[in-house]
Amino acid sequence: MSEPTWKTVKPFQEIIFERTGKIAKITMNRPERHNAFTPVTVSEMIEAFTICRDDNSIGVIILTGAGDKAFSSGGDQGVRGNGGYVGPDHIARLNVLDLQHLIRIIPKPVIAMVKGWSVGGGNILQLVCDLTIAADNAKFGQTGPKVGSFDAGYGSGYLARVIGHKRAKEVWFLNHFYSAEEAYQMNWINKVVPLADVETVTLEWCDEILQKSPTALRFIKAAMNADTDGLAGLQQFGGDATMLFYTTDEGKEGRDAFNEKRKPDFGQFPTFP
Ligand SMILES: CC(C)(COP(=O)(O)OP(=O)(O)OC[C@H]1O[C@@H](n2cnc3c(N)ncnc32)[C@H](O)[C@@H]1OP(=O)(O)O)[C@@H](O)C(=O)NCCC(=O)NCCSC(=O)CCC(=O)c1ccccc1C(=O)O
Numbered sequence: 001m002s003e004p005t006w007k008t009v010k011p012f013q014e015i016i017f018e019r020t021g022k023i024a025k026i027t028m029n030r031p032e033r034h035n036a037f038t039p040v041t042v043s044e045m046i047e048a049f050t051i052c053r054d055d056n057s058i059g060v061i062i063l064t065g066a067g068d069k070a071f072s073s074g075g076d077q078g079v080r081g082n083g084g085y086v087g088p089d090h091i092a093r094l095n096v097l098d099l100q101h102l103i104r105i106i107p108k109p110v111i112a113m114v115k116g117w118s119v120g121g122g123n124i125l126q127l128v129c130d131l132t133i134a135a136d137n138a139k140f141g142q143t144g145p146k147v148g149s150f151d152a153g154y155g156s157g158y159l160a161r162v163i164g165h166k167r168a169k170e171v172w173f174l175n176h177f178y179s180a181e182e183a184y185q186m187n188w189i190n191k192v193v194p195l196a197d198v199e200t201v202t203l204e205w206c207d208e209i210l211q212k213s214p215t216a217l218r219f220i221k222a223a224m225n226a227d228t229d230g231l232a233g234l235q236q237f238g239g240d241a242t243m244l245f246y247t248t249d250e251g252k253e254g255r256d257a258f259n260e261k262r263k264p265d266f267g268q269f270p271t272f273p
Pocket residue numbers: 032033034036073074075076077078094096097100117119120121122124125143144147149150151152155
């Protein structure tokens with residue numbers, strides 16, 4: 001595979017947002033803090049993911065951290081205030097929860113490309129991505145109870161679905177770090193590759209995914225989320241079904257009949273067993 005040419009999509013302060021062809025890459029860019037995120041980092045990621053969601057020419061998204069030492073070490077404890085993390089607007093917030101949700105509902109595959117530390121809220125971001133490819137220097141863990149924090153949402157319930165309840169409690173109660181190989185054995189991640197190959201392999205997976213039907217992938221993602229996310233997941237799946245229905249002649253007949261002030265003729269459309 002030839003070297004990719006990454007082009008900046010939009011300049012940001014605390015992330016890098018690039019693309020090569022139909023592949024977007026969002027990089028948390030605070031390597032001096034092991035890519036710990038602030039409210040600014042998170043709101044920039046939300047903006048970049050939203051651009052990816054709306055851009056029809058982007059088919060798959062990579063989330064990663066700058067440098068080889070860390071994917072992310074979670075919320076920046078230096079800007080943790082009273083009730084959340086504080087940015088330039090002086091409001092304490094946990095906007096990473098909005099980002100987790102966005103990664104879950106964005107109807108395109110999101111791949112975490114993990115090098116080095118994947119810790120705390122950073123590791124939850126890795127968890128909520130659809131797939132994770134790790135370099136062999138990656139280390140995974142939750143530190144919340146050590147630093148006075150916890151994630152009782154995806155970070156607990158979804159983690160338990162992914163690696164099992166006993167393992168998830170071990171992760172949260174003991175706060176150990178796990179090697180990439182251990183994380184792979186626990187089904188926490190999809191693949192471990194040498195550090196030097198991690199981007200090449202991630203791009204190969206992206207290229208394979210891009211050969212597949214985007215609508216099929218969208219529904220597979222939504223269906224799996226519906227299974228784990230309750231009514232919110234079903235809402236997402238239902239929204240996708242409505243979107244498809246709106247593209248059918250039967251759906252359009254309802255709209256057209258209303259606008260033309262006539263009775264709709266739904267009998268003309270086939271039904272399937
Ligand atoms: C990751 C470490 C184990 C790496 O250790 P080491 O290799 O020895 O590097 P260090 O020398 O410790 O770190 C280098 C440099 O970076 C600074 N740094 C590292 N992590 C952070 C951080 N999270 N915040 C601020 N700064 C950080 C470190 O101080 C060093 O700076 P110097 O100036 O050189 O001293 C180790 O670094 C480590 O344990 N880091 C802390 C990990 C951690 O506890 N993270 C926070 C967990 S809590 C969290 O993420 C909450 C997230 C959240 O918002 C949330 C809340 C509620 C619900 C959901 C969420 C959610 O995120 O989903």
